[in-house]
Amino acid sequence: MKPNFTLRLRVFNLNCWNIPYLSKHRADRMKRLGDFLNMESFDLALLQEVWSEQDFETLRQKLLPTYPAAHYFRSGLIGSGLCIFSKHPIQELTQHVYTLNGYPYMIQHGDWFCGKAVGLLVLHLSGLVVNAYVTHLLAEYSRQKDVYLTHRVAQAWELAQFIHHTSKRADVVLLCGDLNSHPKDLSCRLLKEWTGLRDAFLETRDFKGCEEGCTMVPQNCYVNKQELEPFPSGIRIDYVLYKAVSGFYISCKNLKTTTDHDPPGVTPLSDHEALMATLCVRHSPPQHGPSPTRRPVEQSPLITVLREAWTELGLGLAQAHWWATLAGYVIGLGLLLLVLLCALAVAGGTWEVVMLLFTPSVGMVLGAGAVYFFHMQEAKGLCRVQAELQQVLGRAREAQDLGLEPQPVELLGQQEGDRAEEQQ
Amino acid sequence: MKPNFTLRLRVFNLNCWNIPYLSKHRADRMKRLGDFLNMESFDLALLQEVWSEQDFETLRQKLLPTYPAAHYFRSGLIGSGLCIFSKHPIQELTQHVYTLNGYPYMIQHGDWFCGKAVGLLVLHLSGLVVNAYVTHLLAEYSRQKDVYLTHRVAQAWELAQFIHHTSKRADVVLLCGDLNSHPKDLSCRLLKEWTGLRDAFLETRDFKGCEEGCTMVPQNCYVNKQELEPFPSGIRIDYVLYKAVSGFYISCKNLKTTTDHDPPGVTPLSDHEALMATLCVRHSPPQHGPSPTRRPVEQSPLITVLREAWTELGLGLAQAHWWATLAGYVIGLGLLLLVLLCALAVAGGTWEVVMLLFTPSVGMVLGAGAVYFFHMQEAKGLCRVQAELQQVLGRAREAQDLGLEPQPVELLGQQEGDRAEEQQ
Numbered sequence: 001m002k003p004n005f006t007l008r009l010r011v012f013n014l015n016c017w018n019i020p021y022l023s024k025h026r027a028d029r030m031k032r033l034g035d036f037l038n039m040e041s042f043d044l045a046l047l048q049e050v051w052s053e054q055d056f057e058t059l060r061q062k063l064l065p066t067y068p069a070a071h072y073f074r075s076g077l078i079g080s081g082l083c084i085f086s087k088h089p090i091q092e093l094t095q096h097v098y099t100l101n102g103y104p105y106m107i108q109h110g111d112w113f114c115g116k117a118v119g120l121l122v123l124h125l126s127g128l129v130v131n132a133y134v135t136h137l138l139a140e141y142s143r144q145k146d147v148y149l150t151h152r153v154a155q156a157w158e159l160a161q162f163i164h165h166t167s168k169r170a171d172v173v174l175l176c177g178d179l180n181s182h183p184k185d186l187s188c189r190l191l192k193e194w195t196g197l198r199d200a201f202l203e204t205r206d207f208k209g210c211e212e213g214c215t216m217v218p219q220n221c222y223v224n225k226q227e228l229e230p231f232p233s234g235i236r237i238d239y240v241l242y243k244a245v246s247g248f249y250i251s252c253k254n255l256k257t258t259t260d261h262d263p264p265g266v267t268p269l270s271d272h273e274a275l276m277a278t279l280c281v282r283h284s285p286p287q288h289g290p291s292p293t294r295r296p297v298e299q300s301p302l303i304t305v306l307r308e309a310w311t312e313l314g315l316g317l318a319q320a321h322w323w324a325t326l327a328g329y330v331i332g333l334g335l336l337l338l339v340l341l342c343a344l345a346v347a348g349g350t351w352e353v354v355m356l357l358f359t360p361s362v363g364m365v366l367g368a369g370a371v372y373f374f375h376m377q378e379a380k381g382l383c384r385v386q387a388e389l390q391q392v393l394g395r396a397r398e399a400q401d402l403g404l405e406p407q408p409v410e411l412l413g414q415q416e417g418d419r420a421e422e423q424q
Numbered sequence: 425m426k427p428n429f430t431l432r433l434r435v436f437n438l439n440c441w442n443i444p445y446l447s448k449h450r451a452d453r454m455k456r457l458g459d460f461l462n463m464e465s466f467d468l469a470l471l472q473e474v475w476s477e478q479d480f481e482t483l484r485q486k487l488l489p490t491y492p493a494a495h496y497f498r499s500g501l502i503g504s505g506l507c508i509f510s511k512h513p514i515q516e517l518t519q520h521v522y523t524l525n526g527y528p529y530m531i532q533h534g535d536w537f538c539g540k541a542v543g544l545l546v547l548h549l550s551g552l553v554v555n556a557y558v559t560h561l562l563a564e565y566s567r568q569k570d571v572y573l574t575h576r577v578a579q580a581w582e583l584a585q586f587i588h589h590t591s592k593r594a595d596v597v598l599l600c601g602d603l604n605s606h607p608k609d610l611s612c613r614l615l616k617e618w619t620g621l622r623d624a625f626l627e628t629r630d631f632k633g634c635e636e637g638c639t640m641v642p643q644n645c646y647v648n649k650q651e652l653e654p655f656p657s658g659i660r661i662d663y664v665l666y667k668a669v670s671g672f673y674i675s676c677k678n679l680k681t682t683t684d685h686d687p688p689g690v691t692p693l694s695d696h697e698a699l700m701a702t703l704c705v706r707h708s709p710p711q712h713g714p715s716p717t718r719r720p721v722e723q724s725p726l727i728t729v730l731r732e733a734w735t736e737l738g739l740g741l742a743q744a745h746w747w748a749t750l751a752g753y754v755i756g757l758g759l760l761l762l763v764l765l766c767a768l769a770v771a772g773g774t775w776e777v778v779m780l781l782f783t784p785s786v787g788m789v790l791g792a793g794a795v796y797f798f799h800m801q802e803a804k805g806l807c808r809v810q811a812e813l814q815q816v817l818g819r820a821r822e823a824q825d826l827g828l829e830p831q832p833v834e835l836l837g838q839q840e841g842d843r844a845e846e847q848q
Contacts, residue, residue, distance in 0.1 A: 071815070074808040075523070077801045093815055094585045095808070097523060099499070113797075115804070120589070161518045165544070169592035355779035362783065373537075377501045380539070384498040384519070391495070391517055 007126045007281040008253075012037065012045040013176035013240055015136065015215075015272035017222065018081075020052045024222060025267055030055055033269050034062040037085065041066050042276070044123075045085040046134040046176040049270075051114075056083050073134075076101075076115015082134050082177075084121055092122040096162045099381040100151040102138055104374060111138055111148070118159050118177075120166055128248070128281060131170035135159055135177040137187065143230070150316025152180060153309050154385045156187035160194040161388065171248050172281055173197065175241040178215075178272065183236055190309050193302045194392070197241035200252040200277045209257030210234060215273045219260040222271035240277045249284040252277055303396050310389045313382050320379040327372035334364035431550045431705040432677075436461065436469040437600035437664055438698040439560065439639075441646065442505075444476045448646060449691055454479055457693050458486040461509065465490050466700070467549075469509040470558040470600040473694075475538075480507050497558075500525075500539015506558050506601075508545055516546040520586045523805040524575040526562055528798060535562055535572070542583050542601075544590055552672070552705060555594035559583055559601035561611065564661075567654070574740025576604065577733050578809045580611035584618040585812065595672050596705055597621065599665040602639075602696065607660055614733050617726045618816070621665035624676040624701045633681030634658060639697045643684040646695035664701045673708040676701055727820050734813045737806050744803040751796035758788035 017023050018030065037045050045067065050056050056072045063070065067085035074080070075097045082095075095117050102111035118135040137159070138152045146152075156179070167173045175197055181187040183199065191197065201213040210217050214234030218225050228234060244250035257273040338361045345354045441447050442454065461469050469491065474480050480496045487494065491509035498504070499521045506519075519541050526535035542559040561583070562576045570576075580603070591597045599621055605611040607623065615621065625637035634641050638658030642649050652658060668674035681697040762785045769778045 071811070074804045074811065076804065077797055079804065090815065091819065092589070094589055094812060096520065099521060115801075165516070165518055165590040166592075168590075351776070352779070355776070359783045359786065362787075373501055377539075380498045380500065380503065387495070387498065388518060391514065395515065 005126065005282070007128060009044070009125070009130070009172075009174075009279040009281065010040075010042045011132075011174065011176060011240060011277050011279065012040070012042040012274060013047075013134075013238060013276075014045075014270055014274040015048040015178040015238060016050050017270040017272065018050045018052060018055055020055075026055075029267065029269055030059060032263075032265055034059050036263055036269070037063055038066045040276075041087065043087050043125075044132055044174075046132070047083050047085075048134065048136040048178050049081045050083050051078060051081050053079065059083075060085070071119070071121065073117055073119040075117045077113045078110070078115070080115050080117040080119070081136060082117060082119045084119065084132070084134055086121065086123065088123050088125060090121045091124050093120060094166075095119045096158065098138075098155045098158050099384070100154045100378060102148055102151060105371070106147075109139065109141060116155065118162055120162070122170070128171040129169060130172045130174065131163075131167045133159075133163055133173070133175040133177075135175065135179070137178070137180045140180050149186075150312055150319075150382065152187050153190065153312050154316075154382060156181070156191045157194075157309060157385050157389065160191045163195045163197070167245070171245055172250055173243050173245070174279070176239065176275070178238045180237050186305070186308055186312060188239075189301075189305045192241070193305045195241075195243070197243050200240040200242065200255045200275075200279075201236070204252040204255045204277075206254035207256070208254070210259055210273055212236060213255075213257065215257060215275065216271065217260075217273065220268050220271055220273070221260075222268060238272055238275055240275050242279060244281060244284070247284050248281055250279055250281045253280050254278050300396070300400065303393065303400070306389050306393050306396065310386055310393070313386050313389070317379055317382045317386070320375045320382060324372050324375040324379065327368045327375065330368035331365055331372060334361050334368060337361040338365065429550065429706070431552060433468070433549070433554070433596075433598075433703040433705065434464075434466045435556075435598065435600060435664060435701050435703065436464070436466040436698060437471075437558075437662060437700075438469075438694055439472040439602040439662060439696040440474050441694040441696065442474045442476060442479055444479075450479075453691065453693055454483060456687075456689055458483050460687055460693070461487055462490045464700075465511065467511050468547075468556055468598075470556065471507050471509075472558070472560040472602050473505045474507050475502060475505050477503065483507075484509070495543070495545065497541055497543040499541045501537045502534070502539070504539050504541040504543070505560055506541060506543045508543065508556070508558055510545065510547065512547050512549060514545045515548050517544060518590075519543045520582065522562075522579045522582050523808070524578045524802060526572055526575060529795070530571075533563065533565060540579065542586055544586075546594070552595040553593060554596045554598065555587075555591045557583075557587060557597070557599040557601075559599065559603070561602070561604045564604050573610075574736055574743075574806065576611050577614065577736050578740075578806060580605070580615045581618075581733060581809050581813065584615045587619045587621070591669070595669055596674055597667050597669070598703070600663065600699070602662045604661050610729070610732055610736060612663075613725075613729045616665070617729045619665075619667070621667050624664035624666065624679045624699075624703075625660070628676040628679045628701075630678035631680070632678070634683055634697055636660060637679075637681065639681060639699065640695065641684075641697065644692050644695055644697070645684075646692060662696055662699055664699050666703060668705060668708070671708055672705055674703055674705045677704050678702050724820070724824065727817065727824070730813050730817050730820065734810055734817070737810050737813070741803055741806045741810070744799045744806060748796050748799040748803065751792045751799065754792035755789055755796060758785050758792060761785040762789065 018026055053072060060070045063085050067087055069086040069090045071084055071090065071093055073082040073095045097115050097117040101116045102109060104112045116136055116138060118133055121132050123130040123132065137155045138148045140146050163173065163175065179188055201207065207213065211233040214236050215238035216223055217234030218228045242250050256276040258269060341354050341357055341361060442450055477496060484494045487509050491511055493510040493514045495508050495514065495517055497506040497519045521539050521541040525540045526533060528536045540560055540562060542557055545556050547554040547556065561579050562572045564570050587597065603612055625631065631637065635657040638660050639662035640647055641658030642652045666674050680700045682693060684692065765778050765781055765785060
């Protein structure tokens with residue numbers, strides 16, 4: 001990258017709401033999405049909820065001239081729903097499937113069968129290494145009684161860790177996706193604090209689109225109005241997040257969302273609004289070693305959010321153990337019933353009663369066995385995240401003991417860049 | 425790290441064969457392992473098959489004065505069995521659980537319930553960033569009819585990708601573990617070619633221990649002699665692999681395995697032999713930009729092994745589809761039987777026949793449904809790995825078109841280091 005050179009990166013993000021047989025006007029919306037992407041010719045288009053691999057293939061064929069590189073991230077039984085289209089060659093790619101992703105018996109939600117994941121692609125643009133991540137976290141079906149909160153927090157931590165560990169040689173890190181979390185939700189704060197990623201909507205000075213940057217708005221004809229009643233302007237759960245690592249500075253020149261009249265069409269492209277951002281990367285101004293901030297440990301946002309996440313996971317862990325214990329009792333009851341039935345049969349009891357109760361008893365033992373196994377596995381997953389959080393908390397406290405504000409080191413360079421830009 | 429400074433790293437690796445209720449002399453062996461580790465005071469001890477978290481805790485307490493840092497990698501229902509003990513503080517840690525890990529209905533093997541994984545810990549030693557990985561790949565129960573070959577190859581690829589993407593800023597990469605693969609097996613070659621890791625046994629000039637570096641030998645009283653019949657000297661399936669990234673050079677000063685008389689004791693520490701390596705890291709001699717090797721594409725070992733893995737995964741994919749189709753037919757048959765039984769009941773047929781056949785029919789549908797879902801998920805996982813291999817193959821071919829030998833770039837620096845050492 002030459003001095004004074006600026007890399008412009010135009011990115012598009014959309015949760016496509018593409019569920020075969022269930023989503024309305026699916027084929028028409030996908031067709032119009034393809035036309036729009038071809039017309040706008042972004043550098044990168046990162047999509048979620050493209051549940052049909054056939055739809056991805058159709059889109060790939062259509063976008064081939066403008067976006068020669070594409071990838072569909074396969075996982076779980078149904079898939080991750082994630083895919084990307086790139087104008088530039090993909091140098092490397094991989095993915096990470098989240099350990100915890102809802103409950104298999106919540107068939108009405110179906111999240112468990114999806115294999116929600118984070119996909120990574122590495123691009124080399126103008127001599128810079130760009131790590132672009134796309135993800136879709138577990139849905140929030142009820143804000144009042146969010147049964148998936150713990151799993152979403154665990155996913156946010158796994159996402160943050162995946163980005164943290166895989167982006168160490170990247171010059172630019174970009175994360176797009178549907179986090180199913182409001183900006184001040186624990187998952188969102190945990191992700192941002194641990195990775196140092198910054199929110200395009202909060203950073204840009206040129207925003208056009210839905211009020212408060214919302215990406216699910218009541219004006220959208222596909223949105224369930226009742227669910228959005230507590231939020232008259234809508235909710236902001238889709239994000240473009242970014243950071244530049246040492247030596248570079250990134251800013252969001254402009255950010256747009258689609259609205260009910262833009263792009264023009266009979267219906268919107270999805271039940272979510274798309275995000276379109278123009279990012280600029282340039283050399284960072286010379287850094288003069290920012291003096292470490294000294295703050296009491298209680299005030300460090302990283303430590304606060306790590307503790308909060310740890311507590312939330314503890315609650316989930318207690319619940320997982322409670323369910324496993326309950327399932328254990330049901331297994332015991334079922335086995336007892338089976339023994340009684342066998343005794344009844346041997347003693348020459350009523351054959352019909354034995355036959356009638358045999359199936360439900362076996363079903364009870366097998367069903368409760370599956371629930372037991374599932375929640376024991378869930379507990380292991382939650383313990384694992386807690387242990388990782390504990391380790392980071394330990395390191396953060398050590399940093400604090402040395403008089404430094406505990407935060408990922410990469411942030412320091414970025415903040416310095418900000419200050420320099422403010423002065424320009 | 426000062427010029428002319430050499431970092432010595434003493435590592436210990438053992439598959440502990442620690443299965444509660446099943447493994448012989450478990451408590452005694454763990455006690456002696458603890459004594460041995462305390463006495464030898466390694467920098468790092470990386471253990472596999474510590475299936476009981478309680479045993480880990482006991483060991484942790486015992487090793488605390490010598491190894492103040494320790495971590496147990498939790499995953500799956502039973503756990504990953506992986507844990508580490510370190511003399512030095514752990515800076516960071518995370519893990520990746522393999523997507524494919526055997527079949528749930530192979531209860532006699534139990535691998536599916538374990539959540540086999542790779543654990544990563546980052547250490548800062550003398551100013552160097554050391555990424556240490558510990559893993560345990562899926563077992564090979566029969567070499568003649570290895571039903572898990574495809575899954576093991578997929579695991580080896582995920583392991584290689586995890587190392588590749590998380591070690592980009594590491595100065596030294598170390599992988600220890602039980603790969604359940606012989607040195608020339610596909611999984612082993614794939615891992616080594618894609619990561620550039622080198623085998624301590626092949627590299628060292630000072631080896632002491634079992635013949636040919638074997639880590640499962642017939643002399644070990646816990647080993648099933650029958651299984652080792654085709655291999656009179658034993659098999660080598662446990663490894664210490666390493667590499668240094670640009671600017672540094674790593675070599676294995678000496679490597680030892682335990683034998684039937686060392687360490688002295690009534691019985692061995694495990695059914696596997698332990699590996700003990702002393703690694704030396706120093707500044708790399710100045711590099712003069714190695715001239716890219718020109719070779720026809722057919723001869724590139726990376727491309728060859730990628731192709732081989734792709735083909736193997738293709739076979740696994742065909743088998744997964746075959747099982748899913750078969751399960752689909754069984755589901756259809758079960759449903760037909762249920763409809764017939766309902767019709768028989770409505771028509772006033774024999775009540776006992778209906779009752780007798782109802783349970784097996786429901787069981788058939790549910791069982792086949794589970795098999796169907798499992799193999800569809802397996803197919804998605806295999807497709808995912810194939811797509812990643814395809815992408816790497818594409819990039820490797822592009823590199824070849826530019827006249828370069830396709831190989832991970834890190835290898836070039838390492839090879840240059842080798843040449844320099846040979847000249848000294």
